Amino acid sequence: MGRQPCCEKIGLKRGAWTLEEDQKLTNFILNNGIQCWRHVPKRAGLKRCGKSCRLRWINYLRPDVKRGAISEEEEDQIIQLHSRLGNRWSKIALHFPGRTDNEIKNHWNCKIKKKLRLNGLAHGPKNNHDEGTDLNSTNSSEQQASKCSPKEVQNSTTTPNSGSKQSYILQNENGNDMSCGSSLNDNIIRSGSDAASIILQADDSSGNSSGSTTFSAGMVLEEEYRCNFSEEDFGNWMESVEAFLSWDECNNLEDVFNVGDD
DNA sequence: AAGCGAGCCAACCGCCCATAG
């Protein structure tokens, strides 16, 4: 007995997103925020599943998505993190501002895996209930990577089984807390993914859904998270969305974010 | 130039978890 599907799939569009759909989704989120992903496609005039919209926004349209090749440094860090966390791509992605879990996952599956294989390096998470004894077998080690539990120590102050809201303490081999250095990055990542909810808060508090929402929401967003949006991030994002925003909307956004005005 | 295969990446699927009612 599985769950019911998240939406009626009949009549829904699938596959690659068109520019027009991107435009609709971006405009809708900028103007209205996200109350409920299930309702977003309908209200935005999209024939898409809510999940599909969410994915598109998170992986492609949101402001702080960092595009471009993953650097050697990032790759090394991914390998290190993967050895500790296993296939917890969302957790790994928290350490890379602007990178999505999907991107990191793809990079791992396509490049790093191959690289490690070529180098004859079997790679698997450490300290995984000693399941990974056959680390010389590439396939098995890959499977181990997904099966083994990562070296995460649940923060004793958090409620057990709290899922994605858990906080984790990463430890190195010496048992030292490794998480402190990444707190800033975590904030940056969260600021991006929470942008829509901030917009929502502003929308709720202002009680309107007019064009001015973008402005008021942006003010809140700016106050809360301004330091986390670099000029470069914003510039890149503007470049991607301005194709389907009006001149006024572009200007409005720039005003809202106060780009380059420190 | 055409065919083919590998690589890459966006998107989908199904499951799990948190939470509201």
Add this chain to the structure above:
DNA sequence: ACTATGGGCGGTTGGCTCGCT
């Protein structure tokens, strides 16, 4: 306590691009 619902996550797939033959 139980159920329904929505969000999030990891695994997988499909299609496009590019290089090689």
